[in-house]
Every structure is written in C-alpha cells, then in structure tokens.
Amino acid sequence: MGDDMSAPGRRKRRGLQVGLSLLAIVILGWTLFPVYYMLLLSFTPTDDLFQPGLYVEHPTVRNYTYTMGQDNPFVRYFWHQIGNSLVVALWAMALVAAVAALGSFAMARLHFRFRRFVSGLTLFTYVIPSSFLSIPFFKMMADYDLIDTKLSLILAMVTFAAPYALWVLSDYARSLPPEIEEAGAIDGAGTLATFLYLYLPLIRPPLIAIGTYAFLYAWNEYLYALLLLTGEPRVTLPVAMSNFLTTDNAPWNLLMAVSTVYAIPPVVLYYCFKRYLVSGLVSGAVAGT
Amino acid sequence: MSPTTREGGRRAPSRVALVLRSRTTQGFLFTAPLLVLFAAFVIYPMAFGVWYALDADSYRALFSDPTFRQTVVNTLWYVGFAVNVKLFLALLLSGILDFQFAWIRVLAALFLIPWAVPALPGILSFRWMLNSQWGIFNYLLGKFGFASVPWLAQHDTALGAVIVFHIWKYLPFWTIIFLAGRRAIPNELYEATAIDGASALQNFRYVTFPLLRNLYLICTLLSMVFTLGDFTVPWLMTGGAPGDSTHVLATLAYRYTFQMGRLEWGLATFAVALPVTLGFIGLLLRWVKI
Numbered sequence: 256m257g258d259d260m261s262a263p264g265r266r267k268r269r270g271l272q273v274g275l276s277l278l279a280i281v282i283l284g285w286t287l288f289p290v291y292y293m294l295l296l297s298f299t300p301t302d303d304l305f306q307p308g309l310y311v312e313h314p315t316v317r318n319y320t321y322t323m324g325q326d327n328p329f330v331r332y333f334w335h336q337i338g339n340s341l342v343v344a345l346w347a348m349a350l351v352a353a354v355a356a357l358g359s360f361a362m363a364r365l366h367f368r369f370r371r372f373v374s375g376l377t378l379f380t381y382v383i384p385s386s387f388l389s390i391p392f393f394k395m396m397a398d399y400d401l402i403d404t405k406l407s408l409i410l411a412m413v414t415f416a417a418p419y420a421l422w423v424l425s426d427y428a429r430s431l432p433p434e435i436e437e438a439g440a441i442d443g444a445g446t447l448a449t450f451l452y453l454y455l456p457l458i459r460p461p462l463i464a465i466g467t468y469a470f471l472y473a474w475n476e477y478l479y480a481l482l483l484l485t486g487e488p489r490v491t492l493p494v495a496m497s498n499f500l501t502t503d504n505a506p507w508n509l510l511m512a513v514s515t516v517y518a519i520p521p522v523v524l525y526y527c528f529k530r531y532l533v534s535g536l537v538s539g540a541v542a543g544t
Numbered sequence: 545m546s547p548t549t550r551e552g553g554r555r556a557p558s559r560v561a562l563v564l565r566s567r568t569t570q571g572f573l574f575t576a577p578l579l580v581l582f583a584a585f586v587i588y589p590m591a592f593g594v595w596y597a598l599d600a601d602s603y604r605a606l607f608s609d610p611t612f613r614q615t616v617v618n619t620l621w622y623v624g625f626a627v628n629v630k631l632f633l634a635l636l637l638s639g640i641l642d643f644q645f646a647w648i649r650v651l652a653a654l655f656l657i658p659w660a661v662p663a664l665p666g667i668l669s670f671r672w673m674l675n676s677q678w679g680i681f682n683y684l685l686g687k688f689g690f691a692s693v694p695w696l697a698q699h700d701t702a703l704g705a706v707i708v709f710h711i712w713k714y715l716p717f718w719t720i721i722f723l724a725g726r727r728a729i730p731n732e733l734y735e736a737t738a739i740d741g742a743s744a745l746q747n748f749r750y751v752t753f754p755l756l757r758n759l760y761l762i763c764t765l766l767s768m769v770f771t772l773g774d775f776t777v778p779w780l781m782t783g784g785a786p787g788d789s790t791h792v793l794a795t796l797a798y799r800y801t802f803q804m805g806r807l808e809w810g811l812a813t814f815a816v817a818l819p820v821t822l823g824f825i826g827l828l829l830r831w832v833k834i
Contacts, residue, residue, distance in 0.1 A: 390811055414581045
C-alpha cells in the first residue's frame with residue numbers, strides 16, 4: 256500500500272494512464288469512424304454526396320423524412336419491409352423462448368438418459384455454419400411450397416437460434432436450488448405442473464434475455480432471408496437494402512438513413528442485454544476446459 | 545389375478561402412466577420440439593446435401609474451375625489469417641480493457657458498437673468509404689498527394705477489405721469473451737506473483753496465458769468454423785467482384801446454385817469443407833459442455 260503511494264509509483268501509474276489513453280484514441284478512431292461516416296452520410300444532401308469530407312456542410316433530415324414517408328422509389332415499401340423484419344423476429348423470439356424453456360427444463364432438471372445425445376446435437380447445430388445447410392433447406396422449402404412465406408424463414412431462425420438459447424437457459428436452470436422439484440412433489444404436482452408453475456417464473460430473467468437474442472438473430476439475418484423471400488413488399492429490410500446495390504445510381508445517403516433506422520433496435524437491445532449475449536459461451540468454454 | 549388388485553387393493557399405475565412418468569420419456573417429451581427442429585432442418589438437409597454431393601463428377605468440375613481454386617485460396621486467407629489476427633488482437637485488447645480505471649469502462653462500452661450494429665449497415669459504410677471516385681479514403685490519399693486506389697476493383701485490396709471488415713465487426717465480441725475469461729482467473733494468483741516481484745510480461749507468460757489457453761483454443765476453433773461458412777460479409781462487400789476473384793466457399797456455392805443453376809456444384813462446394821468442419825466440431829464437442 257505505502258509503496259503504491261510513493262512518488263515513483265504514482266509516476267509509473269500516470270505513465271501507464273498516458274500510454275493507455277493514446278492507445279484508446281487509436282482504438283476509438285478505428286471503432287467509431289465507420290459508424291460516424293454512416294451517420295454523416297445519412298444527413299448529407301444529395302448535392303453534397305459527391306464531395307467527400309469529414310463533416311456535413313449543410314446537414315439535412317430529408318433522407319429520414321423520405322424514408323419515413325416512403326417518398327422515394329427505393330423506399331417505397333419501407334414500412335412493409337421493417338414490418339416483415341419485425342414479424343419474423345417476434346415469432347422467432349416467442350418460439351425460441353418456448354422450445355428452449357421446455358428443453359432447458361429437461362436438460363437441467365430431469366436427469367434423463369439421453370441427455371448427452373441431445374446436448375451433442377444442440378452443440379452441433381450451434382457450431383455448424385448455417386450457410387452449409389442453406390441450399391438443402393431452400394430445396395426443402397421449395398418442395399413444400401413454402402418459398403416466399405414468412406413461416407419458412409421463421410423455422411430457419413428458430414432452428415439456428417435455439418441451441419444458444421438452450422445453452423444459456425440450462426446453465427441458469429442448473430444453478431437453481433433442488434427445492435423446486437421437492438416443493439412440486441409435496442404439492443402432488445406432476446412434472447408438467449412443476450414446469451409451468453414453479454420452473455417458468457424462476458427462469459423469467461434469462462428467458463427475456465434469450466428471447467432478445469433470438470429477436471436479434473432473426474433481425475440481423477441476411478442469407479436465409481435473401482434465399483427464402485422475394486418480391487419487394489415481402490422481403491425483410493436487410494434484403495431490401497442490399498437490393499439497392501444492384502443499381503448503378505443507388506442513393507447512398509438515403510441508404511444510410513435506412514441503415515441507421517435498421518441499426519437502432521439492435522444497438523439498444525445489445526447494450527441492455529450484453530451480459531447475457533456472451534455468458535453462455537464463456538461459461539461453456541471455461542467450464543469445459 | 546389382475547395387477548390392479550395387488551397389494552391390498554392399492555391401484556398400481558397403468559402401463560401408460562408408468563411410461564409417461566419415466567424420466568426418459570419425460571426428457572424426450574420436453575426436448576421433443578427441439579429434436580424435431582434439429583432432425584427436420586439440420587440432420588435431414590445435411591443428409592440430403594451429402595447424398596447429392598457424392599457424385600464424383602461435381603468435384604471434377606469444381607477442381608478444373610479456376611474460380612473454385614481461387615475461392616479455396618481466398619477462403620484459407622479469410623479463415624486462417626483474418627480469424628487469427630482478430631483473436632490475437634482480441635487477446636491483447638482484453639488486457640487493456642481489464643485495467644481498473646473508470647474511463648476504461650466508457651471505452652469498453654463504445655468499443656462494442658461494431659458488434660451491436662448489424663453487418664449490413666457497417667458494410668455499406670465501408671463500401672462508400674472505399675468507393676474509388678467519391679470515397680473518403682481516396683479523397684484523403686489525394687489530399688496528401690498519393691494516387692487513388694481502386695479498392696474494391698482489384699483482387700488484393702478487395703479481399704483485404706473483406707478481412708478488415710471482418711476484424712472490425714467481430715473483434716469486440718471476442719474481446720469481451722477473453723475479458724470474461726481474464727476476470728475468471730482468481731486474483732490470488734496475481735497477488736502471489738506480485739510478492740515474487742513478477743513483471744507484467746511475466747504475469748502474462750506464467751499466469752494469464754496458461755489459464756486462458758484452452759479458452760483461446762476453443763474460440764479459435766469456433767471462430768474458424770463460423771467464418772468458414774460466412775456469406776454475408778464477402779457477398780455484400782464484394783459480391784465476388786472483380787471478375788469472381790474474391791469469392792469464398794459460401795458465396796461461390798450461392799453463385800453456382802442460384803445464378804448458374806448448378807445445385808450439385810453448390811452442394812459439392814460445401815462438401816469440400818465438410819471433413820475439416822466436422823473434425824473441428826468433433827474437437828469442440830469434446831471440449832465444450834452444454
């Protein structure tokens with residue numbers, strides 16, 4: 256303690272702070288500049304778009320009003336498309352929460368025989384890149400005549416978001432006290448009643464978090480949305496945005512305004528739930544070693 | 545004697561009730577929705593893909609296609625180089641974010657932004673910055689008297705843009721993972737080395753790294769497998785351009801299947817990577833617990 260307060264100790268500490276702040280400036284420049292540039296372009300009037308600079312001389316919100324009012328051919332179906340994204344994400348959220356809650360109860364609380372098999376299959380689904388399965392999945396949906404329906408995209412999203420959700424929930428559920436089943440047994444409740452009335456209320460906090468995870472997974476998804484949905488009013492927002500790129504005269508400032516609107520919900524949710532969005536991976540990997 | 549009248553008239557549960565009450569049955573019932581999803585949308589598509597990919601003709605076609613050979617090289621760069629640079633930087637940065645100064649918390653929060661912003665807006669921003677006529681990079685190069693660079697119109701810099709974007713977008717996530725790993729190391733270990741007068745470098749060499757090594761290895765494998773299948777970043781950054789020279793496996797498979805109508809080539813493209821992927825997954829299944 257006394258050593259820390261001495262002059263050389265303080266000087267060393269200040270030297271460390273100065274070195275770290277210099278590094279921090281580099282890190283922040285690298286991290287924030289692309290985001291700053293996106294915001295900058297979204298406030299740039301079309302006349303200034305082809306004069307690059309580090310700030311906007313005549314900032315305008317016109318790109319946002321065009322977007323909100325669907326007042327440009329490129330954003331004609333903006334509200335439809337953001338609605339599609341929202342519907343798919345909300346369904347994914349609800350279904351992932353349901354299947355993961357049921358699954359986690361079995362994995363963490365019922366010591367049934369084939370648990371290792373289920374957990375292996377779950378981990379396999381988590382790890383295998385979803386793009387590897389995309390072509391057969393597309394073919395399958397085409398065979399069942401489900402192309403261009405939200406259902407096909409929702410099914411894909413639930414499948415690929417469920418493993419991580421199950422992982423986080425089971426991890427949490429294992430930390431609950433054994434009294435749940437005992438209380439259920441005393442009241443004469445069956446397994447289903449124990450699940451519904453004792454287990455579900457207890458896992459509410461991580462359930463909300465993994466629901467958010469599933470929402471974000473579906474909201475951010477690009478490949479499956481591109482494959483499964485077609486037609487301007489029916490695609491999700493990221494697919495609509497990438498369609499901008501196929502034309503030569505894409506209005507980049509407008510595109511950046513749409514990008515910003517699209518990015519706001521995930522940014523808000525990530526910051527609210529960031530602890531839960533990494534905890535499963537860390538505990539799994541740390542515990543597994 | 546019927547079973548229901550045994551033991552002094554107490555009714556024994558029927559066979560159906562017994563089966564329903566067994567833990568195995570209950571476990572299966574509760575995991576049934578998951579198992580159905582995995583069977584229908586993971587196992588079945590996988591089997592379908594492998595079945596189609598058994599045709600040797602597809603591989604002959606692939607390996608005689610120069611675009612495919614270029615794609616394999618690109619993918620190796622993307623998976624081998626980008627992932628490892630990213631994880632090494634994440635390991636170093638997690639050390640910086642582990643300092644207990646108040647302002648480091650603010651830095652850590654801002655540092656997460658690329659992870660929170662979806663890939664597409666970030667890629668669009670990069671693309672416009674790299675635009676050869678109106679992008680900010682060439683504008684600044686011009687200001688300092690350098691010739692402008694056609695960033696996305698030549699193979700090396702276009703693939704470089706994909707790699708740099710990948711690092712920009714995913715560095716924060718892995719940094720947080722390593723930060724959590726560092727925080728899980730008991731403080732007593734550092735107190736013990738402090739008594740021995742260990743330097744920061746020695747601390748890292750003898751305490752931090754040995755304890756993070758397994759986490760680092762698992763993260764490397766995971767990130768390599770994820771990146772091996774990445775479609776979004778390369779597709780939206782370059783779309784394979786210029787001249788189909790910057791494809792990776794996933795984008796080339798998309799091109800074969802949906803733009804050229806060669807489903808069997810698309811599936812074979814993924815099948816080429818399957819043995820490596822399954823090997824990695826096998827290792828992960830042994831090391832990671834759910």
